[in-house]
Amino acid sequence: MTREELSAFLDREFPQIHFGGRTYHVEEVGPLRVRLRMDYHDRHLRPGGTLSGPSMMGLADLALYAAILAHIGPVALAVTTSLNFNFLRKPEQRALIAECRLLKLGKRLAVGEVAMASEGSEEIVCHATGTYSIPERG
Amino acid sequence: MTREELSAFLDREFPQIHFGGRTYHVEEVGPLRVRLRMDYHDRHLRPGGTLSGPSMMGLADLALYAAILAHIGPVALAVTTSLNFNFLRKPEQRALIAECRLLKLGKRLAVGEVAMASEGSEEIVCHATGTYSIPERG
Amino acid sequence: MTREELSAFLDREFPQIHFGGRTYHVEEVGPLRVRLRMDYHDRHLRPGGTLSGPSMMGLADLALYAAILAHIGPVALAVTTSLNFNFLRKPEQRALIAECRLLKLGKRLAVGEVAMASEGSEEIVCHATGTYSIPERG
Amino acid sequence: MTREELSAFLDREFPQIHFGGRTYHVEEVGPLRVRLRMDYHDRHLRPGGTLSGPSMMGLADLALYAAILAHIGPVALAVTTSLNFNFLRKPEQRALIAECRLLKLGKRLAVGEVAMASEGSEEIVCHATGTYSIPERG
Numbered sequence A, B, C, D: 001m002t003r004e005e006l007s008a009f010l011d012r013e014f015p016q017i018h019f020g021g022r023t024y025h026v027e028e029v030g031p032l033r034v035r036l037r038m039d040y041h042d043r044h045l046r047p048g049g050t051l052s053g054p055s056m057m058g059l060a061d062l063a064l065y066a067a068i069l070a071h072i073g074p075v076a077l078a079v080t081t082s083l084n085f086n087f088l089r090k091p092e093q094r095a096l097i098a099e100c101r102l103l104k105l106g107k108r109l110a111v112g113e114v115a116m117a118s119e120g121s122e123e124i125v126c127h128a129t130g131t132y133s134i135p136e137r138g
Helices: A003-013 A054-073 B005-013 B053-072 C005-012 C053-072 D003-013 D053-074
Strands: A024-030 A033-038 A079-087 A096-105 A109-118 A124-133 B026-030 B033-038 B081-087 B096-106 B109-118 B124-133 C024-030 C033-038 C079-087 C096-105 C109-118 C124-133 D026-031 D033-038 D079-087 D096-105 D107-116 D126-131
Touching: A003 A024, A003 A054, A003 D126, A024 A054, A024 C053, A033 A124, A054 A079, A054 A096, A054 A109, A054 B033, A054 B053, A054 B081, A079 A109, A079 B053, A079 D126, A096 C109, A096 D126, A124 D079, A124 D126, B005 B026, B005 B053, B005 D026, B033 B053, B053 B081, B053 B096, B053 B109, B053 B124, B081 C033, B081 C124, B081 D079, B096 C124, B124 C079, B124 C096, B124 C124, C005 C024, C024 C053, C024 D079, C053 C079, C053 C096, C053 C109, C053 D053, C053 D079, C079 D053, D003 D026, D003 D053, D026 D053, D053 D079, D053 D096, D053 D107, D053 D126
Parallel strands: none
Antiparallel strands: A024 A033, A033 A096, A079 A124, A079 B081, A096 A109, A109 A124, B026 B033, B033 B096, B081 B124, B096 B109, B109 B124, C024 C033, C033 C096, C079 C124, C079 D079, C096 C109, C109 C124, D026 D033, D033 D096, D079 D126, D096 D107, D107 D126
16 A cells, blocks of 8 residues: 555544544555654643653554555454553654554564654654554455 | 542643543552543544554553552652553443552552453453653652 | 373473473463462572573463463464563562463463462562464364 | 673673573674674574574573663663563574664663574564663662
């Protein structure tokens, strides 16, 4: 799937990720990787203006899901089986960029990692790995 | 902290967890444990009426945070350093109950686990473990 | 499988876990759970007499594997797909007891947790969760 | 610390990692990273000649520990607080190379990731992330 096809699919099938205003954007799709952007937005914040843990976890899950979808197509729905997060630094008060890379894309399981950094920064604020179960295709 | 004190503290310091309507409730506080409830609500859903992964991850993070807070008091703010999730089954279309237990409450680190099940069910739908850094108290 | 059948199977198929002397023992097999014991032994130690991290990780992996095997039988070989560990306290200078509980035993994936404590103690020194892929049975 | 200093320190302080024959080698030390090599050796094997899970977990723990040590020096002893592993593919019947990168080196916590591949291959067989607590230095 191209970036446009992937975006259109997510919009159509997961409208609720845009609940409260569109903040997630697919920026790039490449071989075994995608880049997503999460806008800095009220609903992702904790007091003091920092991005909340759950908003970063949601971004990681979406990035991994999008990366798998981009490579196996919109037919089969992958299901998250496990996710691991390390929170490294306080994010800046701006958009967050998620670079996602698939480490394995098997017939039954896909595994990937996501590194998140504030836009324009190299410092990773949150690192995630996740495993997804891919349903059998009839 | 009692259940009432803990609820009041969370309401005051983290009003944004109630953004879109109050869905999180502290149900019980005991020695090294708390129980939280997340109402079944539109903003936690994925298509088909199932609870989203991020909503369960947010519940686990809140439960661990609340358990630590209930035991060290509202002075020091714990910071999430890592979280691990296993998603085991599709949750039912009703409230989710999170049973949280602290496995360690040290001076610098607290570690706990959370088992989440649909209200009235014994089957765990999501299991989480988390580590929190506790700032030095001057 | 009973405790005796399980022990005999592990001895026969995984003789190398006893390399350097038998230190692992299946102590009990129950519904969705097993208890294993790891003797305090030179080859599991770090300087100062503490049990090494890898020796505890090996015990957790064996306990989870044994629990799955006890319930699905010796035909299908489960494969570890992910493991997560939290190290909570320094273990005592004696045997380590691993209590393993399966949280899910599906057709394709099994998930379980392991709590390890020094023999005679209630304090958890290491907590693990693991996911195993179960091959299709023809 | 240089590669030679790091190797000498590990040899002196952790002789038991060489129990049964030297199989671990520090190959390279760079800014926030190290590369280790684990020889293919009987004591790391499972039936069929595949490298065991625990041997890969021990390699990851050692690589992370060595990377931290190389950067903070041999004074303070870091303690593993959590480790997460994803097992992606069966390793080949040869040496395993572990590329370790520190994602954060704070005053109290260090976090890093390790990608392991069979020597001469690009395919990651095991991916790990770990968190280490760094004692206060008086």
